[in-house]
Every structure is written in C-alpha cells, then in structure tokens.
Amino acid sequence: DGGITQSPKYLFRKEGQNVTLSCEQNLNHDAMYWYRQDPGQGLRLIYYSQIVNDFQKGDIAEGYSVSREKKESFPLTVTSAQKNPTAFYLCASSLDGPWGYGYTFGSGTRLTVV
Amino acid sequence: GQQLNQSPQSMFIQEGEDVSMNCTSSSIFNTWLWYKQDPGEGPVLLIALYKAGELTSNGRLTAQFGITRKDSFLNISASIPSDVGIYFCAGTMDSNYQLIWGAGTKLIIKP
Numbered sequence: 333d334g335g336i337t338q339s340p341k342y343l344f345r346k347e348g349q350n351v352t353l354s355c356e357q358n359l360n361h362d363a364m365y366w367y368r369q370d371p372g373q374g375l376r377l378i379y380y381s382q383i384v385n386d387f388q389k390g391d392i393a394e395g396y397s398v399s400r401e402k403k404e405s406f407p408l409t410v411t412s413a414q415k416n417p418t419a420f421y422l423c424a425s426s427l428d429g430p431w432g433y434g435y436t437f438g439s440g441t442r443l444t445v446v
Numbered sequence: 447g448q449q450l451n452q453s454p455q456s457m458f459i460q461e462g463e464d465v466s467m468n469c470t471s472s473s474i475f476n477t478w479l480w481y482k483q484d485p486g487e488g489p490v491l492l493i494a495l496y497k498a499g500e501l502t503s504n505g506r507l508t509a510q511f512g513i514t515r516k517d518s519f520l521n522i523s524a525s526i527p528s529d530v531g532i533y534f535c536a537g538t539m540d541s542n543y544q545l546i547w548g549a550g551t552k553l554i555i556k557p
Contacts, residue, residue: 374547437488
C-alpha cells in the first residue's frame with residue numbers, strides 16, 4: 333500500500349543535540365512538506381520541497397534543516413539552534429505541489445527535549 | 447504567517463447531536479479543505495471545496511464554501527463516538543498557493 337512513513341514515532345533529545353526525523357513516501361509525489369504542531373495551534377509550515385534537490389523555507393524554518401536527495405525521502409534535522417523543539421512533527425506529500433490539493437500526511441513524530 | 451479563524455475551539459456534545467463549526471478570514475480563498483486528526487496521527491482529508499457556494503457531503507459530513515469566499519462551514523449530523531478528534535479547516539488564496547490552516551476544533555463526546 334502507498335503511503336508516508338515517519339520514524340521514529342517518539343524521540344527524546346538532550347539539550348544541545350541535533351536530531352533527524354525520517355520521512356519516506358512511496359506515492360510518487362513530487363512535493364513534500366514538514367509541519368510543526370503545538371497544542372491548541374494549527375499546523376505551521378517548516379520547510380517544503382517541490383522537486384528533488386530543491387526546498388524552500390516555510391514560516392518557522394529557523395533552527396531546522398532539510399535535504400531532498402531522493403524523491404521518496406525528505407528528512408528533517410532539528411538543530412541545537414531550535415530553542416523550543418518539543419512538539420509533534422508531521423510530514424506530508426502531494427502530487428501537484430503546495431496549493432493544497434490532496435495532501436497525504438504521515439503519522440507524526442513526537443519530539444521531547446529532556 | 448496568516449491563519450484562518452476557526453471556531454469553536456472545542457465542543458462537548460452528546461452522542462447523536464448535530465455539530466457545526468466554521469472558518470472565517472478577512473481574505474478571499476479559492477479552495478477550502480476540511481481535515482480530521484485522530485489523537486497521535488496525521489490529519490486526513492474529509493472534504494475539498496473548489497467553488498463559491500459549493501455544498502459537498504461525505505457521509506454524515508457536509509461542508510460549504512461560503513458565497514463571499516471568505517468562510518466555510520462543516521456540519522456533522524448524528525455524531526457518533528468515532529467522530530471525536532480535531533477538525534481543521536485549511537485553504538489556499540489566489541495570491542499565495544501555500545496551504546493556510548485554522549487552529550482546529552476539538553470535538554469531545556460526553557459519556
């Protein structure tokens with residue numbers, strides 16, 4: 333079955349560490365996205381990529397980095413520069429690009445700083 | 447970034463009741479989408495609306511694209527326990543094709 337796989341489901345980070353969240357899709361979608369979700373808030377866009385080897389900053393890119401070396405993969409690194417990284421992170425993909433049609437989401441990664 | 451005004455923030459309802467929620471904006475939108483998120487999962491698309499005045503149903507769910515293009519409504523009829531979760535509206539504007547999200551409506555069914 334096609335879909336998006338995020339791993340790990342739960343991740344604990346010590347202060348000052350970088351961590352990488354995995355996102356893999358087998359839907360043959362061109363566009364991929366990373367969102368951050370905090371309690372009581374909507375989804376905030378961190379980064380998105382419309383094509384391999386290209387990505388754009390979203391609304392809250394500071395303290396995060398991404399790569400898009402393969403169409404299927406869009407890993408997100410939460411760096412030590414992100415001062416409040418505890419959140420639920422969602423990866424999504426779409427066939428047509430960032431205009432909102434047919435987003436498919438992964439099951440999320442919950443990151444906690446300890 | 448811009449957000450949509452989604453209300454209510456949360457709803458406590460009895461099983462069997464009808465539910466209504468809405469999203470509004472001061473800007474014109476050309477697409478409205480309604481998603482549902484179960485706890486610990488990613489959102490799933492429920493209904494997509496593409497034209498002003500459009501009324502679309504998906505089972506017990508009905509959504510409408512407001513005539514002014516500045517609002518959208520979602521109704522759930524005869525709620526059941528599996529309807530609990532967070533409902534998000536989202537939309538796109540002519541000037542910016544990024545998906546803009548509401549803050550969500552949390553639906554809780556009273557035991």
